[in-house]
Amino acid sequence: MTDTALPALIQQMCQPSFYPHPVVEPIRLMQTHVSYVLLTGDYAYKVKKPVNFGFLDYSTLEQRQHFCGEELRLNQRTASELYLDVVPIGQEGETYRLGVDPAVEYAVKMVQFPQDTLLSALYERGDLTEELIRTLAEQVAAFHLAAETNDHIRTFGSVAQIRQAFDENYEQTQGYVGGPQTQAQLEETQAATDGIFATQADLFQRRVDQNWIRVCHGDLHLNNLCYWQNQLYLFDCIEFNEPFRYVDVMYDVGFVVMDLLAKDCRPLATAFLNHYVEQTGDWEGLPLLPLYISRQAYVRAKVTSFLLDDPAIDEAAKAKASDTAAHYYRLAWEVVQPQTSRLYLMAGLSGAGKSTTARELARQTGAIHLRSDAVRKHLAGVPLMERGDQSIYSPEMTQKTYSRLLELGLTLAKAGFTVVLDAKYDRQALRQPALDQAQTAGISAQILHCTAPPEILEDRVQKRSGDIADANVAVLQQQVMEPFTEAEQPWVKTLDTTGDVSAQIAAIVGS
Numbered sequence: 001m002t003d004t005a006l007p008a009l010i011q012q013m014c015q016p017s018f019y020p021h022p023v024v025e026p027i028r029l030m031q032t033h034v035s036y037v038l039l040t041g042d043y044a045y046k047v048k049k050p051v052n053f054g055f056l057d058y059s060t061l062e063q064r065q066h067f068c069g070e071e072l073r074l075n076q077r078t079a080s081e082l083y084l085d086v087v088p089i090g091q092e093g094e095t096y097r098l099g100v101d102p103a104v105e106y107a108v109k110m111v112q113f114p115q116d117t118l119l120s121a122l123y124e125r126g127d128l129t130e131e132l133i134r135t136l137a138e139q140v141a142a143f144h145l146a147a148e149t150n151d152h153i154r155t156f157g158s159v160a161q162i163r164q165a166f167d168e169n170y171e172q173t174q175g176y177v178g179g180p181q182t183q184a185q186l187e188e189t190q191a192a193t194d195g196i197f198a199t200q201a202d203l204f205q206r207r208v209d210q211n212w213i214r215v216c217h218g219d220l221h222l223n224n225l226c227y228w229q230n231q232l233y234l235f236d237c238i239e240f241n242e243p244f245r246y247v248d249v250m251y252d253v254g255f256v257v258m259d260l261l262a263k264d265c266r267p268l269a270t271a272f273l274n275h276y277v278e279q280t281g282d283w284e285g286l287p288l289l290p291l292y293i294s295r296q297a298y299v300r301a302k303v304t305s306f307l308l309d310d311p312a313i314d315e316a317a318k319a320k321a322s323d324t325a326a327h328y329y330r331l332a333w334e335v336v337q338p339q340t341s342r343l344y345l346m347a348g349l350s351g352a353g354k355s356t357t358a359r360e361l362a363r364q365t366g367a368i369h370l371r372s373d374a375v376r377k378h379l380a381g382v383p384l385m386e387r388g389d390q391s392i393y394s395p396e397m398t399q400k401t402y403s404r405l406l407e408l409g410l411t412l413a414k415a416g417f418t419v420v421l422d423a424k425y426d427r428q429a430l431r432q433p434a435l436d437q438a439q440t441a442g443i444s445a446q447i448l449h450c451t452a453p454p455e456i457l458e459d460r461v462q463k464r465s466g467d468i469a470d471a472n473v474a475v476l477q478q479q480v481m482e483p484f485t486e487a488e489q490p491w492v493k494t495l496d497t498t499g500d501v502s503a504q505i506a507a508i509v510g511s
Contacts, residue, residue, distance in 0.1 A: 009105055010029070010036050010038075013029075013096075014029055014038065019040055019043075019098060022041065023040040035049055043111065045108070046068075046108040047105060056241060061104070061106075067240055071083075071108050071239040075239075077147075078143055078234035078235070078237070081111065082235055083110055083235075087106070088102075089105040113226055113233075118223055118226050119132075119226065120221075123263060134271055134275045135232060136232055136272060141280045143234065144214060144249040144280065148215045149211050153214065153246045154213045157212075162204070162248075163194075163197050165295065166298075169295070172302060173186065180322045180326035189329075189332055189333045192336035207248050212248055212249050213248055214246075214247075215246060216248075216249060217237040217252050218237055218247060221256070222263075224236045249282065250289050254289055254295065255292075258293045258296040258297050261297075262297065267364075274359075274369045278371065278468075279384065283408050284411070286368065286412055287415040290335045294335050302325075305322075305325045308325075341412075341416050344367070344420045345446070346450060347426065347447050347448065349479045350469070350476045350479060351457035351458065351464075353460070354423075354424075355422055355467075356501065362420055364502075364506060367419060370405055375401055376401040379404060380397065384468045385468060387470050405421050405423060406433065413438070426480070428482055446493060447493070449492055449494045450495050450497050451494060453498070461473050
């Protein structure tokens with residue numbers, strides 16, 4: 001769009017004289033289909049376009065004022081340092097004035113951050129680390145646990161409400177079959193998601209009953225996340241549409257996971273997911289995750305497909321858009337196809353490297369990593385990073401922890417996940433029920449026995465910090481590993497964790 005084709009207000013907002021503060025020239029204009037964003041140096045100003053797409057209606061000044069206020073209010077939950085104010089824009093003759101009433105337009109005023117701090121930019125540079133992803137998981141978990149819910153918000157967790165967007169997506173993409181989408185892929189994706197809605201009614205209701213339908217972000221992908229001045233910000237949440245914001249927390253999680261999977265970053269997606277559910281204890285929501293990953297990928301495919309109908313876009317750009325859309329359609333299909341599950345039991349004394357090995361196993365396989373320490377503390381209501389007292393390590397509580405660990409593991413394995421149960425499993429009485437129940441369910445199981453010399457175990461436990469495990473050297477010295485029985489031996493693989501764990505795991509996974 002040329003400058004002369006821009007509205008007069010936006011043309012003036014591109015001029016330094018419009019602002020009552022210093023600017024960095026030239027002022028940069030960014031556009032989406034619903035807004036203009038002016039980057040002035042220290043501040044960014046966002047003006048909503050007077051458009052109505054049904055699901056989004058900014059067509060009147062009153063609505064734009066209202067949704068500017070909502071954008072400020074909602075984004076201050078996760079980016080209060082960035083979102084400053086809603087400012088009126090007045091008009092005197094042909095001249096527009098910032099901060100002047102009566103308003104003819106409104107803008108959201110924000111602190112401007114460098115575009116290269118977006119997580120998408122970090123990924124492109126190879127700077128998106130697992131450490132940062134785990135920090136993101138903690139921040140998203142804390143946000144979700146504090147997010148509002150009430151009777152009205154919970155109504156958006158009904159199957160009828162949720163599937164409405166899915167049906168609309170499939171209907172709106174029929175025209176792209178034979179292009180980026182295929183008929184078989186469309187039919188199989190829809191059949192798979194319809195099957196989830198048909199068979200998981202009880203789970204959807206539990207999500208409502210357990211208050212997991214909350215005021216979420218609604219658009220939580222890497223372009224709406226930045227890491228600036230040693231702080232992560234979740235910004236640009238959905239303010240314009242309740243059904244896109246009043247959602248299951250797994251809807252938000254699905255956005256992050258989808259974006260990482262689409263970028264072929266499964267290890268980072270796995271790290272984010274495992275750390276997130278460990279923080280919230282919401283492992284039971286995971287069977288719905290493939291549905292939401294598929295939904296987010298399908299929307300990305302659909303929106304990209306719309307570019308193919310735009311006469312203003314040249315053929316080279318359309319070819320690229322078609323390839324991109326095809327990639328997302330395939331991901332949307334892939335994640336809801338039947339998966340081969342497997343159950344791994346870690347075994348070994350404290351300091352044997354079980355969690356490090358389990359994390360590497362999850363990294364290589366995309367597995368859900370369930371740590372007994374986390375399960376125990378969630379059962380006891382103890383914060384993860386707080387040391388538990390002796391009561392949470394009683395024989396009764398230990399049995400309860402292992403029972404819950406196995407229950408979760410089998411539930412997730414039956415849902416198609418590979419699962420790692422990370423606990424000592426130091427006694428045959430704890431191992432055998434897991435092997436028996438996995439066999440009964442037709443789930444392949446394996447025990448990974450982690451070993452290291454006693455002095456290494458003590459050294460590791462002594463140096464342990466910043467972790468949820470409570471065991472100290474005194475506890476370690478009381479532990480005894482019950483030998484594996486002859487009947488157990490076929491399931492056991494022993495790993496020396498003083499060696500290359502990654503290579504040992506790769507050999508086991510590949511065998």
